[in-house]
Amino acid sequence: MDKVIIVTGGAGGIGSDICRGLASDGLKVVIADYAKEAAENIAAEIRKDNREAIAIQVDVGSKQSVADMVKATLDKCGRIDFLLNGAGVLTRVSVVEMPEEDWDRVLRINLKGTFLCSQAVAHHMIPKKQGRIISNRAPLTMPRPKPASSLSQNRWRWNSRPMRLPSMPSLLAQPIRPCRDLARPGKSSRNAKRYRH
Numbered sequence: 001m002d003k004v005i006i007v008t009g010g011a012g013g014i015g016s017d018i019c020r021g022l023a024s025d026g027l028k029v030v031i032a033d034y035a036k037e038a039a040e041n042i043a044a045e046i047r048k049d050n051r052e053a054i055a056i057q058v059d060v061g062s063k064q065s066v067a068d069m070v071k072a073t074l075d076k077c078g079r080i081d082f083l084l085n086g087a088g089v090l091t092r093v094s095v096v097e098m099p100e101e102d103w104d105r106v107l108r109i110n111l112k113g114t115f116l117c118s119q120a121v122a123h124h125m126i127p128k129k130q131g132r133i134i135s136n137r138a139p140l141t142m143p144r145p146k147p148a149s150s151l152s153q154n155r156w157r158w159n160s161r162p163m164r165l166p167s168m169p170s171l172l173a174q175p176i177r178p179c180r181d182l183a184r185p186g187k188s189s190r191n192a193k194r195y196r197h
């Protein structure tokens with residue numbers, strides 16, 4: 001198989017295991033992460049198993065850096081079949097106490113990063129009428145543990161609900177899906193109606 005996948009955050013806990021799994025399934029994996037050395041180590045480990053992987057440093061919150069990542073992938077691998085948006089930060093502070101800088105950082109990496117990477121690869125995928133984008137997104141904050149007291153349970157149940165980021169897949173589906181469906185006769189007119197504003 002010569003399919004190529006970019007995994008942002010590919011040097012992280014979840015991302016690195018995903019990269020190992022995808023490489024053992026035969027995909028060529030681009031480990032795209034801010035942590036350059038960690039990404040290179042995972043790529044070297046995968047190559048030691050006679051699988052294909054390269055490391056590219058990226059800051060997913062920077063449009064220029066994302067453009068460089070896409071260019072480097074195309075230069076080195078020749079194609080992009082899949083993108084997995086996995087780069088992210090998760091703060092364990094309640095949203096009530098969260099410093100503004102933490103909020104900005106989470107949105108920049110988790111939300112804007114997903115937008116920038118998806119947009120950049122979509123520009124490459126749409127003309128080819130093929131490609132898939134997968135986003136691994138978490139709540140903005142981790143839920144607090146529920147207290148034992150049943151008296152305060154209802155209040156805590158509400159408080160402990162994690163705050164969710166807007167659903168990127170549904171935001172992205174609107175501009176991207178009708179283009180993809182152009183390649184599938186019979187579906188375009190139905191989707192054109194569904195996505196008309």
Ligand SMILES: NC(=O)c1ccc[n+]([C@@H]2O[C@H](COP(=O)([O-])OP(=O)(O)OC[C@H]3O[C@@H](n4cnc5c(N)ncnc54)[C@H](O)[C@@H]3O)[C@@H](O)[C@H]2O)c1
Binds near residue numbers: 058113
């Ligand atoms: N750990 C969990 O319980 C959990 C559950 C569900 C979803 N998630 C989400 O999955 C993703 C990965 O989680 P994880 O536990 O593997 O985290 P992790 O911290 O181990 O990995 C995140 C990776 O993203 C990279 N990264 C951070 N900022 C970046 C940037 N600006 N540009 C490029 N790469 C950047 C880090 O270097 C790191 O390698 C996160 O988005 C997280 O919110 C985590």
